[in-house]
Amino acid sequence: MTxxxxxxxxxxxxxxxxxxxxxxxxxxxxxxxVGRGEVVGLLGRNGVGKSTTLKTIMGLVTSSQGxxxxxxxxxxxxxxxxxxxxxxxxxxxxxxxxxxxxxxxxLRTGLDRSGIAEARKQExxxxxxxxxxxxxxxxxxxxxxxxxxxxxxxxxARAMMLEPKIILLDxxxxxxxxxxxxxxxxxxxxxxxxxxxxxxxxxxxxxxLEASQRVYIMEKGAVRHHAATSELRVNDAVIHQYLxx
Amino acid sequence: xxADIPWDIIVIQTVNGIxxxxxxxxxxxxxxxxxxIMDVVNFAHGELFMLGAYIGVVVIVTSGSxxxxxxxxxxxxxxxxxxxxVTTLRPLLGRDPLTTILATFGISLVLQNYALxxxxxxxxxxxxxxxxxxxxxxxxYPWYRVLIAALSxxxxxxxxxxxxxxxxxxxxxxxxxxxxxxQAMGIPVPWVHTVVFAIGAGMAAASGVLFGPLIGINHxxxxxxxxxxxxxxxxxxxxxxxxxxxxxxxxxxxxxYAVILVGYIYVGGQPLSPALAVVVPFIVLIVTLLFRPTxxxxxxxx
Numbered sequence: 001m002t003x004x005x006x007x008x009x010x011x012x013x014x015x016x017x018x019x020x021x022x023x024x025x026x027x028x029x030x031x032x033x034v035g036r037g038e039v040v041g042l043l044g045r046n047g048v049g050k051s052t053t054l055k056t057i058m059g060l061v062t063s064s065q066g067x068x069x070x071x072x073x074x075x076x077x078x079x080x081x082x083x084x085x086x087x088x089x090x091x092x093x094x095x096x097x098x099x100x101x102x103x104x105x106x107l108r109t110g111l112d113r114s115g116i117a118e119a120r121k122q123e124x125x126x127x128x129x130x131x132x133x134x135x136x137x138x139x140x141x142x143x144x145x146x147x148x149x150x151x152x153x154x155x156x157a158r159a160m161m162l163e164p165k166i167i168l169l170d171x172x173x174x175x176x177x178x179x180x181x182x183x184x185x186x187x188x189x190x191x192x193x194x195x196x197x198x199x200x201x202x203x204x205x206x207x208x209l210e211a212s213q214r215v216y217i218m219e220k221g222a223v224r225h226h227a228a229t230s231e232l233r234v235n236d237a238v239i240h241q242y243l244x245x
Numbered sequence: 246x247x248a249d250i251p252w253d254i255i256v257i258q259t260v261n262g263i264x265x266x267x268x269x270x271x272x273x274x275x276x277x278x279x280x281x282i283m284d285v286v287n288f289a290h291g292e293l294f295m296l297g298a299y300i301g302v303v304v305i306v307t308s309g310s311x312x313x314x315x316x317x318x319x320x321x322x323x324x325x326x327x328x329x330x331v332t333t334l335r336p337l338l339g340r341d342p343l344t345t346i347l348a349t350f351g352i353s354l355v356l357q358n359y360a361l362x363x364x365x366x367x368x369x370x371x372x373x374x375x376x377x378x379x380x381x382x383x384x385x386y387p388w389y390r391v392l393i394a395a396l397s398x399x400x401x402x403x404x405x406x407x408x409x410x411x412x413x414x415x416x417x418x419x420x421x422x423x424x425x426x427x428q429a430m431g432i433p434v435p436w437v438h439t440v441v442f443a444i445g446a447g448m449a450a451a452s453g454v455l456f457g458p459l460i461g462i463n464h465x466x467x468x469x470x471x472x473x474x475x476x477x478x479x480x481x482x483x484x485x486x487x488x489x490x491x492x493x494x495x496x497x498x499x500x501x502y503a504v505i506l507v508g509y510i511y512v513g514g515q516p517l518s519p520a521l522a523v524v525v526p527f528i529v530l531i532v533t534l535l536f537r538p539t540x541x542x543x544x545x546x547x
Contacts, residue, residue, distance in 0.1 A: 013523035060425055094425040100421045109419045109430045112412040142394055 004051035008035030010069075011166055012057065012088070013199050017066035019049075019056050026052045026141060028065065028221040037143070037195040039188065041208035043243060044218035050201040051093055053218070054168040056214030057199075058090045059083040071165075085113070093171045093201075096156040101145030103135050106143050106154055128157040131187055138244060149180035156187060168195040173204050204244065209233055217242045250505060253382040258382065264390045266497030267397035271452040273474040273481070273489040274401055275445030280423045280530045281474045281484025282344055282441045290449055290474065292356035292511025295323045299360055299452025302369045308432040311374035315454045326446025336439070340480040353467070354428055360464035368461030371454065384503060393455050397527045400451060401490060404444070408486075421484065476526045478534045482540025491542050500525040 002206070012034045019027040027049045032041045041109045042050050055061040057068050059080040067076045075083050084090070089110075098106050111121050129136035138146060143154060152172055158169050169188070173181045181204070188211045191198060202208040208215060209229050217225040217238065225238050233238060270293060272472045279287050297318045304314035329352060337344045364431040408414035420427040420437045428434045452470075453462075460466065477496050481488030503522035533541055 009345050050496060058429055079433075079435070080425075080428035081433045082429050084429055090429040092426065094424055098422045098426070100422055101415065101418060105418075108412065108415050109427065109432060112415065113431060130382075158430065 001080065011036045011071060012039075012199070013069040014053070014057060015067050015069070017053065017056055017061045017063050017068070018060055019052055019130045021052075021061075025058065027052050027063070027066075027220055030218070030221070030223055032216050032223055032226075034197050034199050036165070038214070039119070039192050039198045039200060040200045041211040041212035041215040042199060042206060042218065043205065043215055043239075046203075047242060048218045049221040050218055051170055054090065054092075054170050054199065054201060058088060058168060060090070084162060087163070087165035089159035089162045090160050091155045091167060091169045091172060093174065095148075095151045097143040097146075097151050097158065099142065100144055102140050103143060103146070103154060106140040106158050107161050109157075110158050120123055120148075124161055124163065128160055131190065132157055144226070149183075152176060152180070152184065153187075157182075158222050160191075164196060166199065168199050168201075170201045171203060172200075172203065175205060181207070205239060239244050248507065254505055255502070257381055257384060257386075258321070259498065260386070260390075262498035262501030263391055264394045265492060265501070266494035267394040267401075268452050268456050269398040269473055269477060269497055270401060270490040270493035271448055271455075272470055272478045273493050273502075274404065274486055275448040275475050276471075277478045277481065277486055277489040278404075278417075278441055279445045280478065281486070282417060283334070283338070283344045283345075283438050285349065286342070287350040287442075288346060288471075289329070290445070291469075291471030292353045292360075292452040293326060293446045293449040293463065293467075294470055295462070295467040296325070296362060297453030298371070298457045298466065299364055299369070300450065301362075301371055301454035301457055303372060311372070311454075314371075315451060316448055318396065318454050319352055319451045322450030323443040323447030327439050327443040329446075330442035331410055335435060338435070339405075357464050357467070364461065364464065368463040370461060371457030373458035378507065389458060396428060396455060397452070400448065404448070407485075412439075413440065417486075455463060458528065473526055476530045480529055481542050485540060485542060488540055488542030491516060492540075495541075496526045496529055499529060 007058075010033045014030055014032050017027050018025070022067040030049065030053050032040070032042070032053075042053065044050050052061060056063050059075065059078055063076060067074050070083070070086055070088060075086065107125065111124065114125065132151055135154060135157055138150070140168070143151065146154060151219070156167075156169070157170065172184045176184065178208055185207055188198060188200065190210075198212075200208060200212055207233055212229055214226070215232055216223045219242055224242060227238065271292065276287060276290050279285055300318040300321050301314040305311060308314070319359050333348045334345060337348060373387070373389040375392060376390050378385045379388060380386070386433060408417060416427070416432045416437050417440075419430070420432060420434055422540050424434055427437075473496070477492040478489050480496065481490070481492030503525045504519045507517040507519055507521050
């Protein structure tokens with residue numbers, strides 16, 4: 001491993017995470033960290049445990065060993081809804097929007113929480129409708145009737161309703177048309193400017209290298225390589241080695 | 246051979262069918278709501294209905310007010326339901342559905358035997374709050390029956406509005422569709438489950454009190470009703486609220502018409518007994534399971 005890149009004040013720190021699905025050992029001691037406001041890529045081939053890492057951080061999957069720290073406090077073993085309220089949002093690979101709920105109702109699942117002023121709600125809605133005008137157009141339409149790209153926008157917009165400090169973004173561009181991919185890239189940049197940290201799982205290597213400041217590369221359930229993106233852009237030998245691209 | 250059925254009988258049976266259909270819908274919507282959100286088949290639903298009726302009896306005897314009985318019984322059984330959910334069902338979340346069937350079945354036996362021990366085997370009666378009647382052809386028809394149908398419709402309508410527009414309604418629908426994603430959106434899913442169970446229990450109790458004046462109240466009264474409610478929940482599509490309501494009315498109407506029709510079918514020179522009409526819901530169930538196992542009213546699978 002080359003000299004580890006410097007990181008800002010850590011927001012999420014994952015230490016030696018082990019996760020099982022039934023008897024199969026999926027994560028073999030994953031360790032990584034994401035700094036405040038930082039975009040971090042998580043690369044690796046299919047089935048190396050990238051999605052499981054995100055689910056474990058979110059509390060949707062229970063780890064058998066290891067800790068997840070958020071703002072210095074352990075969140076391991078906490079129910080997912082409490083983790084979400086702390087400021088971690090999750091955009092899953094298959095989007096998982098509520099298909100029978102309208103676009104507006106999908107947004108309200110994250111928006112209608114205690115301790116948020118009505119003005120702030122309107123502000124958040126106004127912001128996502130500005131970024132994704134198509135969602136404003138379709139606000140009364142059932143989520144299931146949206147196209148794949150629109151569903152992806154809704155999934156990201158819904159996560160933004162939680163005013164998260166970090167978004168766990170799982171393969172947001174998978175199966176999308178190039179026009180949609182550039183829109184997703186744009187929104188990642190916007191979120192980064194606003195100071196939201198992102199842990200980005202992607203198969204699209206050029207996009208990841210462009211969008212993130214640091215990259216972790218996973219293999220067989222553990223992080224094998226860690227580098228600043230600037231370094232990888234110059235020397236992509238490790239990318240070839242681990243991803244075969 | 247059915248051509249000579251007098252049409253006034255058909256009207257009367259239509260009214261009867263709608264009245265029983267609405268009360269059945271009230272029982273079934275709680276059942277289907279609970280199933281839809283936590284995949285729990287609540288075998289204790291009939292006993293919550295029974296408990297509601299008994300609490301109604303107790304309140305009426307002490308206070309003399311039917312309406313107070315309706316409200317107090319609904320609230321008390323909703324609280325009991327919440328307590329049952331937290332203590333028995335919450336720990337079983339994510340386990341084999343068989344465990345929840347056994348748990349709720351156990352609860353039903355406990356409640357039934359508690360009622361038998363506490364209230365004894367002699368059926369109790371609830372006096373209807375209004376005794377007015379009106380003439381429906383050759384029958385004097387009690388207004389109370391019409392009131393039951395209207396109140397059931399009002400309660401179900403209230404539930405619909407709550408689910409459709411309320412924040413907690415959206416939480417409930419989101420949790421029904423995707424429990425895991427609902428959690429990731431910060432929705433306190435364990436509490437949503439408890440609240441839904443409480444709502445279902447409260448609705449069962451309300452129907453117990455409302456229907457009390459028409460039937461004798463005893464410890465086993467839940468069995469008949471919950472059996473029929475299960476049938477309409479399956480016929481309407483498990484977890485589909487609108488489907489259960491439609492199925493309740495459909496099945497009750499068919500049963501009411503069958504009461505007339507069987508009288509026109511002669512076997513060995515004798516007309517069949519109207520009591521045979523009770524098989525109608527089961528026939529509907531079997532036909533549904535054979536030809537549309539996901540329920541009659543499921544437009545497209547999720």
